[in-house]
Amino acid sequence: MQDEIFTDIPVQYESIQAATKALSFNMASDLFTGSLLKTLVASKPCARILELGTGSGLATSWILQGMDEDAILVTVENNAVLLEIAQQQLNDNRIDFVLADGYQWLSEYKGKQFDLVFADAMPGKYDLFEEALAMVKTGGFYIIDDMRPQPNWPEGHAERVDNFIQMLENRNDITLTKLNWSTGIIICVKV
Numbered sequence: 001m002q003d004e005i006f007t008d009i010p011v012q013y014e015s016i017q018a019a020t021k022a023l024s025f026n027m028a029s030d031l032f033t034g035s036l037l038k039t040l041v042a043s044k045p046c047a048r049i050l051e052l053g054t055g056s057g058l059a060t061s062w063i064l065q066g067m068d069e070d071a072i073l074v075t076v077e078n079n080a081v082l083l084e085i086a087q088q089q090l091n092d093n094r095i096d097f098v099l100a101d102g103y104q105w106l107s108e109y110k111g112k113q114f115d116l117v118f119a120d121a122m123p124g125k126y127d128l129f130e131e132a133l134a135m136v137k138t139g140g141f142y143i144i145d146d147m148r149p150q151p152n153w154p155e156g157h158a159e160r161v162d163n164f165i166q167m168l169e170n171r172n173d174i175t176l177t178k179l180n181w182s183t184g185i186i187i188c189v190k191v
């Protein structure tokens, strides 16, 4: 099996990638993560999805690919330039593009829970984790990537990652699988 061959890359992916490269944005999600997200999203009919850290919309394009016509996605990003790319490229009335600070958004959100949360920013992952997990339905997914050492990690981040993983492993309200694949993915399910 060659897992680096993708037969279903979203049509918008290439143009989003081109716009992303022009901005020298180096935190983009990879194809593996996107593909996994698409498949997990497709497991949830009428899914309610939350993405924290839209970036320019690379993972968003995959999430959209997995959504049925009754699914909705809320995606939160604090960088207006990046969000604008995602919004232009993925114009779809099932997506709510939110330009906001994730810390504030997570602290103030009072709406329904989600079937899948992809936490790809500091808020909702290393910060305000409890708030983000509380937004996941029982049986829903909480997904994180970038858990293997990345070239853009600042000093001290590796220790933070180790502590975060240990915290996840010690919880009794989630079950998880760690994948040393892609950038290092952890799939958690709320139990």
Ligand SMILES: C[S@@+](CC[C@H](N)C(=O)[O-])C[C@H]1O[C@@H](n2cnc3c(N)ncnc32)[C@H](O)[C@@H]1O
Pocket: 027, 028, 029, 052, 053, 054, 055, 056, 057, 058, 059, 060, 076, 077, 078, 079, 082, 100, 101, 102, 103, 120, 121, 122, 123
């Ligand atoms: C790892 S990147 C996301 C990559 C994206 N998921 C993709 O598919 O390419 C993290 C994103 O979180 C955003 N971000 C950082 N701090 C944030 C905050 N406080 N609130 C909202 N977004 C934030 C960054 O601007 C960046 O786009």
